[in-house]
Amino acid sequence: MMKKVLIISYHFPPLNVIASYRALGFAQHLKKYGFLPTVVTHSWEGDSVNLPGNDEFSVIGLSQRNSKSKFHFPHFLIRWTIGQFDNRPEDIASYRVFKEFLFEFLKKEKIDLLIGIYSPFHHVKLCYELNKQFKIPYIVDFRDLHDNRILSIYPIPYINKLKNVLVRFYFKRWLRNALFLTATSESWASYLGKLVNVKGYQILNGYESELLNQVTEEPDSNFFLITSMGNLHECQNLELFYSGLKMFLSRVEDYESVVKVSFIGVNESYKTNIKDELRRNIDSSILKIQGRVSKLEAIRFMKKSYIIVFPNPIGIKGYYTGKIFEYIGIGRPILSFPRNKELDSLLDSAKNYYSFDSEEGVSDFLFSQFQEWKLGKKNAMHKIPFFFSREAQARILADHIRNQLN
Incomplete structure (x- = not known):
């Protein structure tokens, strides 16, 4: 019994x-x-x-x-x-x-x-x-x-x-x-x-397999979508992303017509003035800022994206938001920064997790993924470890x- x-x-x-x-x-x-x-x-x-x-x-x-x-x-x-x-x-x-x-x-x-x-x-x-x-x-x-x-x-x-x-x-x-x-x-x-x-x-x-499987979306073929999903916190610093993104965009001709960067679920009660910060550092022609969405809508946004952005929490041992495991379950490449020894070790078996400590690393990663997207590699899925x-x-x-x- x-x-x-x-x-x-x-x-x-x-x-x-x-x-x-x-x-x-x-x-x-x-x-x-x-x-x-x-x-x-x-x-x-x-x-x-x-x-x-x-x-x-x-x-x-x-x-x-x-x-x-x-x-x-x-x-x-x-x-x-x-x-x-x-x-x-x-x-x-x-x-x-x-x-x-x-x-x-x-x-x-x-x-x-x-x-x-x-x-x-x-x-x-x-x-x-x-x-x-x-x-x-x-x-x-x-x-x-x-x-x-x-x-x-x-x-x-x-x-x-x-x-x-x-x-x-x-x-x-x-x-x-x-x-x-x-x-x-x-x-x-x-x-x-x-x-x-x-x-x-x-x-x-x-990640919850049954929930993720309710949404079937391929990466967008018209735009190279880079997405951050959910709240950002004070311990998450975006400076590496801002500088790496600018370096990447300098290598892309007419980027305004092919690249989109979305921050979905942003709430300023968690990170003060984050919306103004985003607008100061990212070209408004490619930036989208949106508030909280439903769970299924969030999954749809992420599955349509080619890259999911995850700023690692800085200076707090053992803290990493539960969102990272949903990102693993989505299967799209995850751009993480700066490197986090504990989290990097934990996610070593997840082949869609990439962690960088330099703006050059961020830029090179974005450019290599962009090249794949241009070649029509729409399905950026990776094998998802059951463990997560x-x-x-x-x-x-x-x-x-x-x-x-x-």
Whole structure:
């Protein structure tokens, strides 16, 4: 008989954020490897409902009607000292909604394992409390660190340092009985595992084959399309791309009629004044800037492109956005810069990932790909390693669970 797994995740479709797709990946694929998942999340429609799952998993959506907490401590420092790190009133209310439901649900249902997905913080605390009450084994999956600056070159403000001291104190309490931890990079898994003296494993984000296969597009034959998809962050620097692009364009006759550069999904709340920066550095005759698009539309943009641009995060160890694995799954050549030792090593088996440290390298790569495009090599697809799929990562997670539970 399959063991039953309860996945506790604040984020889940139809909420269109990458955290939702990590939880969905576990839900969709764990059954193939011997575990029957049920997801407890919020109903993003309002009422508590059994949301549509499929034969692989079921979903319980909890109401967000009471999105404003009726009471919370007035000062964040007081809240931190009692382990209440989710400061938004709706997050405080969310913890109470999850806790009330789960304590009743587990009185009636037999569950063999809890998987809490961080963030928010209260999922970590809930797993600890549920384990204490019902003796159900649990693991916690970290899709993010509680403070990305911990493993970075960037200075941490004093108030964050204080918060991190308190977070570490409570994490050691809440995670001490966990079977193991998972995180999206080896650096993060190692840091968290050592912090709480529990084994940490890397479980990557990944591409979803079924989703990518819903869109069939060949690279555009009229324009050599270079595309950046999704938000850009302050730790992503585009200077190498700007200078390399200018060098490339100087080698292309009448480039305005054949080259297009698109930045899709740009949001200035993540990288200040990014739209003005793009307009200053890229010829307006070839530049397209567009806001957020649907998941399928994003895939369509990328599949029509000949090159996908990925500025590597600078100075943050173990941080690389989940988008890179979708790019791997698309199969188009990925232009990455500057070189990132950890990510370059991880993606060594992905034959469509190219990383450069110089503007000459960027320019030469663009020009060589342009020459292929001119010769009519429309299908710039590369063999896509299964390892980088969400299914493969769910299988790795299932293996770790099986080894620990047996």
